[in-house]
Amino acid sequence: MDPLTDHLTPATMARAHRALVAKAVAEYAHERLLAPQPDGDGRWRLDLGPATYAFAARRHPLEHWVVDPTSIRRTVDGTERPVDAQDFVVDAHTLLGIPDHLLALYVEEVASTLASAAWKLTHHRLSSADLVHASHQEVEAAMTEGHPGFVACNGRIGFGVDDFARYAPETGADVRLHWLAVRRDEARLSLAAGLTEEEHYRAELGDDGLAALEKRLRDLGLDPADHLYLPVHPWQWTNRIAITFAPDVARGALVHLGEVEGAHRAQQSIRTFFPVDHPERSYVKVALAIQNMGFVRGLSPAYMEATPAINDWVAALVDDDEELCSLGFTVLREHAAIGWTGDAYHRLPVASAHRKMVAALWRESPVPRLAEGERLATMAALLHRDADGVPYVAELVAASGLPADAWVATYLRAYLRPLVHCLLAHDLAFMPHGENLVMVLRDHVPVRMVMKDIGEEVAVVSDRPLPAAVERIRSVVGPDLAALAIHTDVMDGFLRHLGAILSGAGLLADHAFWALVRDCIAGHAADHPGLAGAAATYDLLRPAFAHSCLNRLQLRNTLQMVDLADQADSLVFAGTLANPAARP
Template sequence: MQHAKQIAEHATLQSFLNCYLRETGSGEWITEDERMKSIFSNTLNRDTVPTYLCCRLSAQNVTLYGEVIYKSSTDRHLFGEKFYYQIGDSNSVIKADYVTVITFLIKEMSINYGEGTNPAELMLRVIRSCRNIEEFIKERIEDTSALYGFHTTFIEAEQSLLFGHLTHPTPKSRQGILDWKSEMYSPELKGECQLHYFRAHKSIVNEKSLLSASTTTIIKEELSNDEMVSKEFIAKYCKEDQYALIPIHPLQAEWLLHQAYVQDWIVQELLEYIGPVGKYFMATSSLRTLYHPDSKYMLKFSFPVKVTNSMRINKLKELESGLEGKEMLNTAIGEVRERFPGFDFICDPAYITLNYGTQESGFEVIIRENPFYSEHANDATLIAGLVQDAIPGERTRLSNIIHRLADLESKSCEEVSLEWFRRYMNISLKPMVWMYLQYGVALEAHQQNSVVQLKDGYPVKYYFRDNQGFYFCNSMKEMLNNELAGIGERTGNLYDDYIVDERFRYYLIFNHMFGLINGFGTAGLIKEEILLSELRSVLESFLPYNREPSTFLRELLDEDKLACKANLLTRFFDVDELSNPLEQAIYVQVHNPLESEDYISVRRRVLRQLVESLIYEGIITPVRIEKEEQILFIIQGLDEEDKSVTYKCYGRERMTFGRISLDSLIVRVQDEQQEIQSVSQFLEEVFRVASVEQAKLDSFMHELEQTIFKDTIAQYERNNKKEYNQKSYDEFESHLIDGHPYHPSYKARIGFQYRDNFQYGYEFMQPIKLIWIAAHKKYSSVGYENEVIYDEILIEEIGERKLEEFMERICNRGCNPKQYVFIPVHPWQWENFIISNYADHIQGKFIIYLGTSEDEYCAQQSMRTVRNITNPKKPYVKLSMNLLNTSTLRTLKPYSVVSAPAISNWLSDVVSNDAYLSDEARLILLKEFSSVTYDTNKKAIYGSLGCIWRESVHKYLDAQEDAIPFNGLYAKEKDGTPIIDAWLNKYGMKDWLQLLIQKAIIPVIHLVVEHGIALESHGQNMILVHKEGVPVRIALKDFHEGLEFYRPYLKEVDKCPDFTKMHRTYANGKMNDFFEMDRIECLQEMVLDALFLFNLGELAFVLADEYGLKEERFWIMVVEEIENHLRIYPHLKGRFENIQLYAPTFYAEQLTKRRLYMDVESLVHEVPNPLYRVRQLMKQKSVVTGGNYANR
């Protein structure tokens, strides 16, 4: 174990260095630096410490280097033990202790900032602070249960801050306490002391109380109930008379007795010094506020000690502030406690002092409520105590709590952390932001002023303490005055809004919320970026309630830099902020951790796709103003007060199906213009003029917010992974993380919590094992006429030995295995849906849990289909999941499961008997060759238990062939480069695209025209087989629900499956309900919608926007290849014309409207067809060929 001296010195350097980096903007993070490697060749171990801090002190020609253990997004980093300095360009470095490093930093500041500084004083305070920390560690190093235990009392938490303020250069600097007195008065040393009492004649007493008794009476009653106070004392001093008793901190009493005016009062017999009396009070984290578990009140004293930056004196106006805070809660402002029952104040409802003109006499005592007396003290902790760094080898208290909860709940630390943080924001952040926006009342809610009551480890009650920390906004003065006459005036708590914004932002967000998030991150509990995203989401939810002229929210959400209190500079210039005008410390501009590039990028994308789809689908009708090649879209809305608000953005109506593409950020205009920040605010305001049911709007907004949250995490994961160029098909399935390029809620995954999203989201490539159950044949069905293949697949999937074990388990339950079938279940579905919704079937042994698969699987893009990573040639498994994603519940309808093998067999037969499809195109069908479902006929659980086995693409790949999901052709790498960029450069765009159309698109069209069968060929349902990027052929999949046919076009009608025999649902259905269509135009809509609009159209956009290939030229190439195919197969021409793929318009599905108007009968809209337009251009021989890239 490290020595206390080492621990203290490291903590001191870490705090100082974090302050220096934040406040000066210095420092760079080095991961790869060849020159540094040579300098440190014999010193640093780059295998164990991948990141180093490099701090160049140019004024001294010195460079500092240090190991980085944890690089924080909230800018409080953890550093290793080793630091070095380099002089000039020397090829060697010298090891540096903490004094050397800090001396270099202070000297650099002195040179840069010039006069008005006191570097020697600062260095002295750093050293004294470090020595105090060392002393505290020596005394408390074995006291780990009180410091970091799952259960602690209020006072144990108050006395646990061994390292103090983690972003202060001198956190334990105490000027005014002699070393030999430290043990008595320091909370870290469990200090406790008797109060010293003065008896004062009421002629010089100034006291006020908002309680039922006067301050004097309260003090005398407390003494009368104190077992350590003698009866003689009580009789003499605690009676009702013309005198008041004033308790004083011992250090202050000693100081007061040396003051001339105090001695005068004593000589005049107006004042009597009594001395120490009564029980021993305990020092809380502020030192000057004392506590006793058996007292209903805490006492806040003045005392002659400078802690961190300031002398700790109760000012006269602060005495009034305590009363004002109490009075405020009896007005409408107190509604905050009703709106947020988990939020409360610890009030300072009384005070007492002696009159000394307009000055403080030093006798100022504040009476503070004590909600933590007796048993109420259990599990109450200040936030600073939760996140305080632990002694090396120990966990922080927060970490111990989260780990304990994770063990108790069988959850991951990440999941528990997220839940804990959300609950905490509900009782702390939300009420304080609401109160500020509603009434202009800001609380100085830093970590030390924030106390949380825990129940079973989770936060249930938040207390704000220190009622001297109120700020009122001048802009709200009239409203506040109506609630409480003269509010803020006698206390001096009224400030201009910009000052209040700045302070509120620092105390609540920087110190408190960022500090808490950092506590989670440094303890390794959850990534800071996840909690920052949660915090940002909550702040955005308040945008509709924003109050002008406050910039609190806007700057937090918009600005890359924010004003932040500079504790180092404040100490460096020796500024006492409490005695300064406006009580102002030094503030500097620092990095805004809420400005996550990943978050902002995702939020902008969701908003862009939302607005594009709302306009495209005709859900809203903006004003359009043509401006050169762009359109200015103007969207009208109403805010919550029914005041007009306008949204503006620039975009284009594209040639490709008339799709809308926005080219600019979306701005909100009301008084001023600013980028839109909140999806919810936008929808609420726009749909006040375009009506939609509130419940549906709320549901849709939830999907969008979840999309932003989950995609931000996915993008963060991708951006922090090493990029690699050569990817197999399976790797692409996990690499293509961007989701649907049109649908705004492309990653909602409603039903997934954070842990679920990480464990089962395809982007994270986490291995999973399937759950196997036995399902009684009373409710089960295997694929139609598929029993033999089903038995074979069980042996392949489970294995003979494991199958025998499963049979034995059924027998052990007293059941007959022959009465059961076996169904694999997704582990998420089992845990979150099956267990609770099929409890009666499990109890009745209709469902028997058997165990988990031996093979491991990994999710594909569709989430519910998993691939076997133990043996990639084994089948894909498509499973029911009650997960809502891209507007669709991912269950498997029993009738479609039963018919799946028959459909695949039929399609396979059609293809094998078509010479072009089988021999020339070599079309691959990934057959769904076996299936099983469990159907109770109950609507609430319909389709929630089923499985389809699909062939693996690896089964069909020849040597040198590889594959990529078709949507990968229009996806991009994390640097924005299209995935196909290297292929286009290598083969030339025109040749490559022509080959792609021939090999991938024409076979799908041929199947429709020749055989009257249309497949839902969107980007995930098509797989391009290629050889080093050269298109070779196409593989198609997912037929059981994504197929339509037109009987008059079938070649061999008798081979078409009779679906009415397979399931009662088909028998009870009618034409157009399932697979068979009564019009050939229905097939046209399937092809144009799935294959062209939302698939090939995306490729057209990429080639146009990234490579200059005009969309007209793209679609001309498509038409040319279709026409070439018709020339080769002239018998298809008439049939092709009947399908009308060249129709001027067609009806496309409205994906966004489906989320807002689910009950509307028609959810399609008419859109222009680019194939028609270019066909007309070709007929007119007036072809626009596009840019010169086509010939590369």
């Protein structure tokens, strides 16, 4: 058997199909695209034309469904048929509302998600108990679910099976980035305040690495002073830059300098790399022109030009806030960004994804900030289950020796309280999903959080004064919409999944979990009477909030879910959700 496809077996794929159909039923029902009907004794029925799906499920607050994959039975015109995730989309596509011209692409993204799931089922060996003691990067590579809400969450359209083996985060493979020299007069390197170009490159390449790139340029008869250095994904160089920008390579505007010593490892976001050989150095985020979960994963030079200034401003705000400092909440600054714009696509009168293919940024590493006895793990791990269905969070709670309610209260103080404070005190909203936070664990308890991906996913939701360089992040919306930074992004986007896992594991009942969430928000209000006006304006403990839907975004346009320049205007709603943390 071909080792690149040894995971594609009938038994493994059948298991992947069932898991993905269970997730699809759960998330599409959560978003009110589908309406399963009760069928007695905890069973449900979903009629989709000639196809009928019967299954067992539990329901939790926020209309959260937990569907048992092994219980699903599919019949077509009364005859039992295999459970198949692609056929499920075919059966449901009228209700899902996918445009006809994008339906095949969505089904292809489902196929790629299934392939990834089958690979993980075949090759992942670490149990949740193992991960309690695993390193940051071992935990990162062990994640199986992708995004907890999106159904087609591992699309990666453009990767071949060999590319998957080399570059997918779940393989944990070491990757050596390629480096280009780009003409200085056609590029822009933006740096954090107080950082010089030479300091930046020496810090990220080392003296030997920088000298090696300079020598390669000189050997080609080129002057290093005329160039800037830009890291690229190996796939991007081979499949896009050397082809799509062939005229620019030929004229010497893009000079391929090859690899530099030092392995990197892809993070869950697939285009962000951690420097495993030099963990004190920065993450590197590169453009990657594959279609994945509603976007071509490029980086815009124009959009990123202000990224270091924005990160400086956010970091200074966080560092100067007494409450945030007391909680240990910090951000990882994106302190350098580079984009090349010398191509013909930038001279066209219309924007396109082609303008986002030659760019990169650097983000601080959390490793130098660790104190004795602390370790790191992605917050996405709290929703992880191993191949036997054992939740990682349950193993963490057990290893900590704390009662589940005390563990969760500590976690919420580290995660939820600083986000509430940022909104109420500064009108500042992050995108705090699991992959965007790194947990700092002590004795197996998350004691503080480190926020990342600041440049693309932070917003000031009011007309408060901002420096001119930071104005890009202003997104003035009404208080109800601004409160969705907590209601949707935290409660619905993450905590509803975590609460259901804790309940299913017998660790904490739903009402007890959401009471802790309410206590966390109310406790912040009690400690900050000076913010009573803001607390009343945003009213995070209101009875209900708008139901903002993620899959509806992707189903509406699988090529570009939202306009990054106006994300609020791109939202899709489906009525309201009862707030499980509301005042009694």
